[in-house]
Amino acid sequence: MWDVFNEPQGAIQSPTDRMDNLVVNVLGNIREKSRKRDYDMQTTHSRFEPQQPLGGEADVRTTAAPNHLKSRKHGVLSMYSDTKQRMKQHAREYDFMPFLQAARRNPSRSALPDDKAKKRGRRATVFSVTGDEYTGEWLDNKKHGRGTQVWKKSGSIYNGEWKMGKRDGFGTYSVLVPDTKTYAKKYCGEWKNGMKHGHGTFLYHRCSVYEGQWSEDQRSGWGRMLFNGGDTYEGDWTKDKEHGLGIRRYANGNWYEGSWRDGKKNGKGKLYYCDRGHLYEGLWVRGEPKCGTLEDFGGDHAAQPAKCPIPQVKLADMEMVLQEAHLAHLNC
Structure with a gap:
């Protein structure tokens, strides 16, 4: 059996030209083998034809060719016709199909339950293993939107906007006062990527207050500072x-x-x-x-x-x- 997928070596060709060359090569191999088998059949059949005796008289004994040799030629022609039809059908399909099969885009069965288990939208209070709790909106299993986070170890609380698991937007950060068991505001203003960024007001110890611009958790830009001793500063910060x-x-x-x-x-x-x-x-x-x-x-x-x-x-x-x-x- 010859290799029907053997392609000629050479320059890069279009799918249609490659398929035409493949069909021509296969059909050529079929014709060559068919002619060789026809020649073998004729040579074998001549052995059973009546031969003229030496004396000139015809030999009345005749021997017919075996049945399997008679059907041999018909089988070769039938195989040639079937192969030709199959190659034509393959050529029609080849023009509309790529060489490589498209990648599978459907998610696996194991990925579907994981995707459904991700928290989205607004949910009730969610407790972590450390005892922290969060109540608010989610997106792809991350805090996103408005929500309230309470840290158990420090007793602090944040109420405001979140973005992909980090404080981002406007929010208020408060700490727990141990003596009165109440919350005191520490910072009220803008956040970015989990840090104070933008305009905000921060209350320090001993009544010191800063109001102004922030950049990555540091006073940067214009701001006003009221110190605990009564001094005030108004101007640029870096x-x-x-x-x-x-x-x-x-x-x-x-x-x-x-x-x-x-x-x-x-x-x-x-x-x-x-x-x-x-x-x-x-x-x-x-x-x-x-x-x-x-x-x-x-x-x-x-x-x-x-x-x-x-x-x-x-x-x-x-x-x-x-x-x-x-x-x-x-x-x-």
């Missing part, structure tokens, strides 16, 4: 520290306006000593004044005016100073 331009008002009435860096005065700035009636304006480095001027500023109304006022400095002879400066410039 990585949880005062950084940029801002104003800090102290509890004693003094206030600083200028540049900040890593939580300290740095750069140009003004410090108003309202309790003494002085004003310092100049350059600051890491929270310390380095170069500037100090002058009186509302000393008459100061709570603790200086005992010795700052004397006013004047030039004794302005024209002489200018001439000396001009001569020094020409000599250079």
Whole structure:
């Protein structure tokens, strides 16, 4: 039996051309084998034909060919016809079918129960193995939408929006006060990817409050901070520290306006000593004044005016100073 799927080697051909070449090769093999079998049948049949004797008289004995040899040619032709029909039918189907079978897209039987078991929509309270509980909306077995999460170990609670298992959107985070067994708000504002991000208000210990912009759980952007001692800061923040331009008002009435860096005065700035009636304006480095001027500023109304006022400095002879400066410039 010849290999009907043996394809010629060569350049890449279209499915129709490949099928035509396959049919031609198969039919050629069939014809060649059919001719060879016909020749074998004729050679075998000649053995049983009556032969002329040496004397010239015909031999009256005749022997017919066996029945299996008579039907041999008919069987070859029948096989040739059937094979041709099958190859034509295969060629018609070949033009409409790809080489490879399409991948199976239907989910397996084991995947269907797992997909149905995923939590979706709003559900009742769900308890975890750690004792935490969640009540709210789900999507693909993850917290998604509005919901309330209670942590058993810390006693804290979050009520707000979720996205794919993380706090995302607007929400309120509260902690449990052990003495009163009540919840106190800790943060109220925007969240992203489980962290404080956007505008929000955070309440620190000892009544310190921050209201402003957040980025990845850190104060970043514009914000206002009320410290527990009574000081206030309003201005720019970066990585949880005062950084940029801002104003800090102290509890004693003094206030600083200028540049900040890593939580300290740095750069140009003004410090108003309202309790003494002085004003310092100049350059600051890491929270310390380095170069500037100090002058009186509302000393008459100061709570603790200086005992010795700052004397006013004047030039004794302005024209002489200018001439000396001009001569020094020409000599250079």
